[in-house]
Amino acid sequence: MSLHTDHRSLLAVAFGGFLVLSLIIAVLPAYEVEKAPPGAGITQAEGAVARGRALYLKEGCAVCHTQFVRDLPVDAPYGRGSVAGDYALEDPPLLGTQRTGPDLANVGQRQPSETWNLIHLYNPRAVVPTSVMPSYPWYFEEKPEPTPADVVVPVPDGYKPAGVTVVATEEALDLVRYLQSLKQTELPQ
Amino acid sequence: MSATRTDRPQAGLDIDTQRLMFGFFWWSGVWLLIGTLYGLLAATKLYWPEVFEHPWLSFGRIRPIHTNIALFGWSSFAAVGLALFVVSRTSKVDLALPQAARLGMWLWNAALVAAVISLSLGVSRGPQEYRELIWPIALVYGLGLAAIAASVIATVARRKTPEVYISNWYILGALCWMATLYTIAYLPFYQDGLGNIVIQGYFMHTVVGMWFTPLVLGILYYALPRMLSKPIYSYALGVLGFWTNMVFYTLIGAHHFIFSPVPWWLQTTAILFSVGMMVPVWSGTGNFFLTVRGSWSKVRRSYPLIFLLVGVWGYALASTQGTIEAFRSANIYWHFTNFTVGHSHLAMYGFVAFAIWGALYGLVPRITGRGPSAAAISLHFWLAFLGGSLYITAISIAGVLQGASWVAGESFIASVDAAAPMWLWRTVGGFMMVASHIVFFVNLWRMRPVRDEALLTGEGVPA
Numbered sequence: 001m002s003l004h005t006d007h008r009s010l011l012a013v014a015f016g017g018f019l020v021l022s023l024i025i026a027v028l029p030a031y032e033v034e035k036a037p038p039g040a041g042i043t044q045a046e047g048a049v050a051r052g053r054a055l056y057l058k059e060g061c062a063v064c065h066t067q068f069v070r071d072l073p074v075d076a077p078y079g080r081g082s083v084a085g086d087y088a089l090e091d092p093p094l095l096g097t098q099r100t101g102p103d104l105a106n107v108g109q110r111q112p113s114e115t116w117n118l119i120h121l122y123n124p125r126a127v128v129p130t131s132v133m134p135s136y137p138w139y140f141e142e143k144p145e146p147t148p149a150d151v152v153v154p155v156p157d158g159y160k161p162a163g164v165t166v167v168a169t170e171e172a173l174d175l176v177r178y179l180q181s182l183k184q185t186e187l188p189q
Numbered sequence: 190m191s192a193t194r195t196d197r198p199q200a201g202l203d204i205d206t207q208r209l210m211f212g213f214f215w216w217s218g219v220w221l222l223i224g225t226l227y228g229l230l231a232a233t234k235l236y237w238p239e240v241f242e243h244p245w246l247s248f249g250r251i252r253p254i255h256t257n258i259a260l261f262g263w264s265s266f267a268a269v270g271l272a273l274f275v276v277s278r279t280s281k282v283d284l285a286l287p288q289a290a291r292l293g294m295w296l297w298n299a300a301l302v303a304a305v306i307s308l309s310l311g312v313s314r315g316p317q318e319y320r321e322l323i324w325p326i327a328l329v330y331g332l333g334l335a336a337i338a339a340s341v342i343a344t345v346a347r348r349k350t351p352e353v354y355i356s357n358w359y360i361l362g363a364l365c366w367m368a369t370l371y372t373i374a375y376l377p378f379y380q381d382g383l384g385n386i387v388i389q390g391y392f393m394h395t396v397v398g399m400w401f402t403p404l405v406l407g408i409l410y411y412a413l414p415r416m417l418s419k420p421i422y423s424y425a426l427g428v429l430g431f432w433t434n435m436v437f438y439t440l441i442g443a444h445h446f447i448f449s450p451v452p453w454w455l456q457t458t459a460i461l462f463s464v465g466m467m468v469p470v471w472s473g474t475g476n477f478f479l480t481v482r483g484s485w486s487k488v489r490r491s492y493p494l495i496f497l498l499v500g501v502w503g504y505a506l507a508s509t510q511g512t513i514e515a516f517r518s519a520n521i522y523w524h525f526t527n528f529t530v531g532h533s534h535l536a537m538y539g540f541v542a543f544a545i546w547g548a549l550y551g552l553v554p555r556i557t558g559r560g561p562s563a564a565a566i567s568l569h570f571w572l573a574f575l576g577g578s579l580y581i582t583a584i585s586i587a588g589v590l591q592g593a594s595w596v597a598g599e600s601f602i603a604s605v606d607a608a609a610p611m612w613l614w615r616t617v618g619g620f621m622m623v624a625s626h627i628v629f630f631v632n633l634w635r636m637r638p639v640r641d642e643a644l645l646t647g648e649g650v651p652a
Contacts, residue, residue, distance in 0.1 A: 017435060036382060060253065077601075094316065097525065135238065
């Protein structure tokens with residue numbers, strides 16, 4: 001058998017070698033770590049939180065926001081180092097690779113305000129002037145007169161059309177519920 | 190800039206085969222334009238967030254559209270089209286199963302159209318980089334890959350030469366590795382919780398290193414000696430690069446999740462073999478430059494060769510940069526920053542795109558007998574080279590400024606403010622890149638196969 005003259009052997013070695021290496025480096029380790037149990041206090045997202053998470057995925061929020069705190073001084077503002085148990089119930093887990101915006105693993109602790117979050121989603125620049133985050137006006141309604149049941153978003157003048165009231169849709173509220181739910185649990189000592 | 194007819198179709202391919210191969214090049218050009226317009230829009234939104242405020246054009250949705258089209262549209266189409274030519278030339282037979290290759294082309298186009306629509310609507314598997322597409326679309330893409338692989342393997346199997354030329358090692362390898370890694374990425378059985386992240390690191394890395402890298406290296410091992418009219422410096426170095434690339438590259442995906450809860454041994458293995466990658470990278474680069482030695486006067490007169498060698502240099506730079514980025518100390522400063530974006534563009538643009546353009550300008554005139562003017566190629570080169578350099582430099586500086594701001598413990602928005610001027614320069618570079626792609630598209634049109642002309646002049650008829 002010569003790999004130089006026998007394309008079947010060449011293909012077999014290239015394919016077999018790669019498959020074995022892939023099993024060792026990816027599939028088997030994945031199979032091992034997926035068994036990590038959820039940490040204490042980690043629960044399956046349900047109801048509004050689950051719907052909000054689906055919107056978070058749909059809008060690609062994780063393109064710019066990690067939920068992955070490294071156990072390093074530089075990451076200390078975002079919380080404790082992330083552990084396997086944090087992600088055990090997530091599909092897919094949202095560790096991420098880019099921080100064009102800040103990490104959100106613990107944002108529910110840092111920024112729990114519903115009002116702030118709603119204004120920020122409607123137009124981030126209304127609360128953070130130099131923010132480059134997209135606005136999500138399609139999760140809000142602009143009404144001349146809100147009804148008593150409406151959740152009115154107090155958007156400052158200059159950041160909404162004149163003469164209208166901004167009202168949060170169910171989806172905007174779901175998204176905020178999800179963001180509020182992002183709280184790191186305490187690790188057992 | 191009229192079409193010149195300096196190159197006869199030396200390859201002597203019949204018009205149907207010419208059209209099949211050119212189909213891949215044509216669609217690569219279409220997807221390049223679409224994909225980079227999305228990229229340009231995404232870049233613009235980072236300093237002008239209100240521009241084109243529409244759900245379908247929101248940053249979080251268009252970024253995966255840009256990456257998926259750039260990878261699976263432009264780069265894959267162009268590289269596979271060239272690979273079809275290379276396997277048939279080096280095997281000294283007609284392309285086998287051309288219907289399968291054509292089927293693959295249309296399956297890929299169908300998958301990409303579905304990808305743009307679904308991602309615009311926010312229908313995806315979430316932000317799992319480069320495997321955002323829902324499984325039915327991925328399945329169509331995978332079937333397209335299988336059809337193309339059938340054509341390539343059958344061509345090599347029918348070869349009239351005893352040896353399998355080194356280019357075909359890389360091309361055959363790329364096809365079977367891509368089929369394997371794409372399957373592993375989509376099978377769900379080991380991807381709960383953090384298992385998903387282990388596979389994510391593996392996939393996002395090997396899809397570049399075991400698909401695009403070997404495909405383009407295979408093309409280079411044919412195009413460079415062919416365009417210089419001399420043999421490759423060392424066949425053995427090519428073989429060394431093949432095996433070391435396969436072993437080392439496969440093992441390093443976890444370096445995208447350094448300091449994560451992914452097992453520490455896996456991260457350390459990834460860092461170690463990232464250093465090992467210097468073996469295939471520099472043996473390959475050395476091999477190419479030693480092949481050029483003594484022929485620099487030829488290079489100076491040929492923009493296709495200049496494209497090709499910028500691509501080789503991009504390969505060396507991007508890979509070496511990748512090794513450095515894998516170190517834990519570098520991770521602290523660079524990870525999560527725009528430096529990564531600069532790195533991926535150095536790899537997919539500085540290496541893959543430039544090498545592909547060089548091979549296209551060098552080889553397509555041999556397929557169709559028609560080429561663009563030297564001035565048109567040089568216009569493409571300088572716009573792409575200066576635009577790409579500006580883009581990569583600006584976005585890398587943005588990354589360094591972000592990292593420095595975080596390490597200094599400033600509030601997060603300070604890192605946004607620090608990077609903002611660089612985002613403007615990055616967009617200027619992006620404009621030049623897109624302009625160069627328009628020139629490329631026109632040049633591609635000038636290289637299209639034409640039946641009537643060939644018949645009139647008696648050219649293009651196989652001897």
